[in-house]
Amino acid sequence: MSTHDRYPEIRPTSGYADPRVRSTGPGPGAGADSDPDRSSMLTARLAVVLSILVGQLWGLTVGLNAWMRGDTRIAWWIAGFEVVSFSLALVVWRAGQRRDR
Secondary structure (H helix, E strand, O other): OOHHHHOOOOOOOOOOOOOOOOOOOOOOOOOOOOOHHHHHHHHHHHHHHHHHHHHHHHHHHHHHHHHHHOOHHHHHHHHHHHHHHHHHHHHHHHHHHHHHO
8 A cells, every 4th residue: 555545635745845844844053053142152161171071080090099009198188189070070060151141
């Protein structure tokens, strides 16, 4: 059974010349942010948070190496650094959200 037999009201042009189809979809530039200020702010916020994330990964590596060597003093300092950098990332992200609305 062909599609035309099941749905005789649909023409084989698949919407090309079908008068019921009024719009073929979003126009050019759909999904792009039209406000350049907002876009640059989001990009800057993302860059700051990603750099903090890289610092956290570095700190995690150093902290684990220190812990495995038995140097717990350095490991605790690095754990504190992790908490502070995570808090900083949250503050940066949340501060940007208030201005973003």
